[in-house]
Amino acid sequence: MKTIFICLFILLTQRSFGQSPLLKDQFSFPLGASMNPRLLQENEAYRHLATTEFNSVTAENHMKMMMVHPEANRFDFSKGDELLQFAKSNQKRMHGHTLVWHNQVPKWMNEFSGDAQAWEALLKNHVQEVAKHYQGQVSGWDVVNEAFLDDGSLRPSIWVKNIPDYIAKSFQWAHEADPNAILFYNDYGQDGKPQKMKAILDMVQDLQARHIPIHGLGLQMHINISSNNAEIQRVIQQSSSTGLIIHFSELDIAVNPKNDSTFVYNETAKEAQKQKFKFIFDAYAGIPKPQQYGITFWNIGDRDSWLRGYFKRPKEYPLLFDDAYAPKPAYFYLTNTRKNEK
Numbered sequence: 001m002k003t004i005f006i007c008l009f010i011l012l013t014q015r016s017f018g019q020s021p022l023l024k025d026q027f028s029f030p031l032g033a034s035m036n037p038r039l040l041q042e043n044e045a046y047r048h049l050a051t052t053e054f055n056s057v058t059a060e061n062h063m064k065m066m067m068v069h070p071e072a073n074r075f076d077f078s079k080g081d082e083l084l085q086f087a088k089s090n091q092k093r094m095h096g097h098t099l100v101w102h103n104q105v106p107k108w109m110n111e112f113s114g115d116a117q118a119w120e121a122l123l124k125n126h127v128q129e130v131a132k133h134y135q136g137q138v139s140g141w142d143v144v145n146e147a148f149l150d151d152g153s154l155r156p157s158i159w160v161k162n163i164p165d166y167i168a169k170s171f172q173w174a175h176e177a178d179p180n181a182i183l184f185y186n187d188y189g190q191d192g193k194p195q196k197m198k199a200i201l202d203m204v205q206d207l208q209a210r211h212i213p214i215h216g217l218g219l220q221m222h223i224n225i226s227s228n229n230a231e232i233q234r235v236i237q238q239s240s241s242t243g244l245i246i247h248f249s250e251l252d253i254a255v256n257p258k259n260d261s262t263f264v265y266n267e268t269a270k271e272a273q274k275q276k277f278k279f280i281f282d283a284y285a286g287i288p289k290p291q292q293y294g295i296t297f298w299n300i301g302d303r304d305s306w307l308r309g310y311f312k313r314p315k316e317y318p319l320l321f322d323d324a325y326a327p328k329p330a331y332f333y334l335t336n337t338r339k340n341e342k
């Protein structure tokens with residue numbers, strides 16, 4: 001009788017689409033997703049996956065400058081705090097994204113005018129207020145995001161224009177505000193862009209030589225099914241040989257990168273995508289354990305992807321869960337095939 005009850009309990013607690021073990025339980029490193037507070041609140045299927053499948057949370061947008069610092073004298077942490085609360089009450093790690101970026105900058109910052117000292121005061125205040133607000137509650141921060149162009153030059157922005165040494169300063173300020181946070185430099189598309197990769201490595205060397213606290217590199221991993229594996233492997237190798245902690249911070253794998261309107265997401269495309277996810281997870285497993293911060297997907301279901309919304313590519317399916325939040329072949333590969341990864 002007791003056995004029957006136990007079996008019934010197990011059956012009832014399994015998810016409707018099968019007996020898959022959960023994603024987050026398969027790996028020795030944290031497995032995250034970027035999330036959106038509105039979807040968490042409004043969409044039950046989304047919330048269910050967010051709660052059960054992942055153990056690390058990144059705010060897709062709600063800790064960025066524009067969101068948390070809408071006016072010069074006003075911070076608004078309400079939405080970021082909502083995500084933090086979700087992470088906390090579900091025992092998940094919270095990763096901070098992002099303190100300094102050229103994008104999603106509030107209007108008042110873009111329009112600010114002042115001398116070098118005033119600019120420095122502005123950025124220092126932003127970095128430190130945000131880092132202090134979340135001090136001890138986020139495990140790490142993407143301190144500076146996407147500072148380099150493909151040719152390795154510094155990306156033009158209000159930051160580099162007004163505070164030439166803003167990268168080093170931002171890391172220093174963040175460290176002062178939250179001394180225990182793991183501080184990352186985060187960027188995309190280093191594969192196939194050796195000059196961009198070199199610029200990042202040179203920056204790491206320079207910061208380390210100056211005793212500026214940088215602890216990790218975020219490799220965003222916005223890739224596609226045709227991305228060159230050898231190139232990606234090279235980037236991983238070069239990044240991890242710095243000895244820094246490595247985060248695959250924004251993983252998604254586009255299947256229709258040219259936005260072909262006649263594209264059909266057929267079994268062949270799903271299989272190619274599964275193989276690419278396999279490659280990425282294998283490559284990550286090859287990084288020395290102490291340097292593994294985790295893998296974070298850039299949102300949860302295909303319908304939530306920035307490639308659909310921001311990039312307006314309706315026939316794109318870059319994540320593990322489909323438009324109805326059902327798991328796709330890559331999900332089953334990661335949960336069923338990759339046992340004993342721990």
Ligand code: 9MR
Nearest residue numbers: 060061103104145188220250306309310
């Ligand atoms: O996914 C984010 C999307 O909702 C925003 O509209 C967009 C604004 O630029 O930013 C997206 O997130 C980006 C992340 O913060 C940094 N790396 C690239 C991501 C995709 O654009």
